[in-house]
Amino acid sequence: MDELDGPDHRHRRPPGVDDETVEALGSLSKALETIERARGHLYAFHQLTGTADLELDRTVGLLRGAGHESWAERVETEILGRNVIPGHWTFQIVEAYDGTYYRAFRQLEREAVRQLADGRDHLYEAEMKEARRTRDHPDHTARPDTPGARTPTAPFD
Template structure:
């Protein structure tokens, strides 16, 4: 028997008239955007790791000079230090181009689709999957934090 606070909150309930196919399509669009978010995170990792490596080259140049290897210090300084990672681009320019050309338009389109097709509600597919997989009455299968029977977890 469902209790008053049993089930998803309003923000995660399918609006009237939204079909199964629309919920599934928005779920797929959201999943694709989430994957893009992860890819963007890796791009920022690439940016930071490459930048950190370039800064470490300052130390390598200094140590090579101190060790008497001036020719290699000069080569590192001229051939690698501050070098473009692809023609004409440092990593920050790649990040900016990705954000403007791909990420932001994708994010805007996904938000627009949710707004137009599902009243702006997010994660409907997942919320309905959670409902299908919950065991009614089980203390660790409650719908929301304020559902009756939700155990309160306090830090140990």
């Protein structure tokens, strides 16, 4: 492969790294990407629950304004500020997830890439790109800095 017509150095397989290792690291990366998505959903859960809890302030005020003091009191004492699971608000769930699972997962993935692939990320994807791209096509260049790469244009130009 021409040095200028392929992945940059940090996306090239180091000497001695076999196909199974590249596939295993690709699988580990895919699992981490799934965990990143799960973590995003956890943050969405945190934000949505917090938004609903803050809306309850308005609910209580509207109920009181409409003369429903007992309902306002129930919302205020039974739901407003309530734990979502015993002893936890959502921020505590996020913190526990991060501290117990997420950070450990990320650290292990980083360490595996450092030790097994000389710190080179996305080898599986880079090799897949090489296998799927059309050589000498301006929209299939190996890297952004490849001579002849097409410059992005405004939509519908």
